Structure formats: C-alpha cells, structure tokens
Amino acid sequence: MNYEIKHQDKFRFIEEGEGEPLVLLHGLFGALSNFMDLIEYFKHHYKVVVPMLPLFELDILHTSVSGLEKFVHKFIETRNYQNINLLGNSLGGHVALVHILKHPERIKSLILTGSSGLFENGMGDTYPKRGDYEYIRKKTELTFYDPKMATKELVDEVYDIVNVRLKVIKIIALAKSAIRNNLGEEISQIKQPTLLIWGNNDTITPPFVGREFNRLIPNSELHFIDKCGHAPMMEVPAEFNVILHKFLKKLNEPATVA
Numbered sequence: 001m002n003y004e005i006k007h008q009d010k011f012r013f014i015e016e017g018e019g020e021p022l023v024l025l026h027g028l029f030g031a032l033s034n035f036m037d038l039i040e041y042f043k044h045h046y047k048v049v050v051p052m053l054p055l056f057e058l059d060i061l062h063t064s065v066s067g068l069e070k071f072v073h074k075f076i077e078t079r080n081y082q083n084i085n086l087l088g089n090s091l092g093g094h095v096a097l098v099h100i101l102k103h104p105e106r107i108k109s110l111i112l113t114g115s116s117g118l119f120e121n122g123m124g125d126t127y128p129k130r131g132d133y134e135y136i137r138k139k140t141e142l143t144f145y146d147p148k149m150a151t152k153e154l155v156d157e158v159y160d161i162v163n164v165r166l167k168v169i170k171i172i173a174l175a176k177s178a179i180r181n182n183l184g185e186e187i188s189q190i191k192q193p194t195l196l197i198w199g200n201n202d203t204i205t206p207p208f209v210g211r212e213f214n215r216l217i218p219n220s221e222l223h224f225i226d227k228c229g230h231a232p233m234m235e236v237p238a239e240f241n242v243i244l245h246k247f248l249k250k251l252n253e254p255a256t257v258a
Helices: 032-042 065-079 091-102 133-141 152-162 165-180 184-189 207-216 237-251
Strands: 006-008 011-016 021-025 047-051 084-089 107-113 194-199 220-225
Touching (some): 011 032, 011 065, 021 032, 021 091, 032 047, 065 091, 065 165, 084 237, 091 107, 091 165, 107 237, 133 152, 152 165, 184 207, 194 207, 220 237
Parallel strands (some): 021 047, 107 194, 194 220
Antiparallel strands (some): 011 047
C-alpha cells in the first residue's frame, strides 16, 4: 500500500482520513510498513498521521530521545493538531512519554505498545555486526513471537541501515539515550487516559514493563496479547485494532451520571 508522503517545512509525513488526529510514532528500526494495517483500518475513523522521525538526520548532539521529542513537538505545532491520540511503539513510545510530560496540552490520550522509557533489552553488547547478514536476521527475528514475521524485506532494511557507519553511530546514540533517559516515577504525572498493549512474548520490553507502566500511570489500562512479541500492531493487527478502537470509542462516550 503506497501513501502520499506530504511535506511541510522540514517535515515529511503521511496524513490519511479525517477527524481527530491519531498520531503514530515508530521505533528505532521503524518504518511505514510497521503501521500499514493500523493506517488502513483507522483512516476510516480518524485522521491518521505518521511523521517520519529523523533518526539519522539530526546532528549527533541532538540524536537522542529529547531531540526526537523536540522534533515531534515542532511538527505538532506546525500542523496545529488538537485533541491528539498519541501512539508510540518501542522508542516511539518513549518519545511520546517525554512529549506528554513536557507538552500535555494538545494530547487527548496516550497509547503505548512495547515502549521503552522504563526498561528495555538492547540488541546486545556485540550489536551491530556490520556485514553479518545471518546475525542481523536472528536479531530481527527476536522482535517477534513468530520468526517468520522477519521477512527478507524487513531484514534487508535493517541490514542496509547497519552497514552505513554513520547510521550505526546514530542508532547506538539513540539506544544509549533511551537507556539513560529512564522516566520512572515521573510518569505518574500523566493525567490523560492511557492504553497499554503488550505482547505476552515481548523479549525486548518484557511483560513486567507493561505492568510497571500500568502501576505508574494513574489512568491506564493494560491489555496483553498472547503469541505476540515487541510489535503487536504488526504481528497481530486485527486484535490490536479491536483493542485500540474500543479504547478510542470509549473516550468519546458521554460520561454516565451515577
């Protein structure tokens, strides 16, 4: 499925559908393909927005979680989105958390799936091995419960990234920044309704991370999906979309008076 990439100022993004914005933030090796099923489903109900995060374009000093958050903040202001349902996967979830803590005013709800920000297993001390395709394939497979989800196309994307020295340096900088930028108790300040969708078989941000987010974020609900790894919206899109749509619809229901 090909979408029109729109441009405004320095921003490149996809915007499909009408209505309340549903803004999607991808992870460290994220791409549009991660959100394909989600975009297709929700563009009939919301304005689905996917900004292309400048993982490799920022100068090394700003190649960090806070650098990406500043980019997202400027993007939201430039586009003047209001009442945003902000969704982040993996590093994108971490960026969403930093953003909602700094600039809560435009955010209506927060959705996290496999988010960093409290704890994450990295790609290992030996990562990244340039030129070792088999190693990259095995590491990519670890993202999923079903290793067949790591298609040749997906592995090729990751392999191409880690074979460019400057990109490797920036990936390491972002990964280290995510580990340093541990949010902890700070996230208990989040007031917006928050949905947590976690893979029961996530080895990168394991299930206990989802439970800890649920404990710390006051107005949050946690859903686990079985036979699912670090990217539920890719691996079990139908179930993911049902959980998310139910949550979003509930936000717009009038409050019942007891």
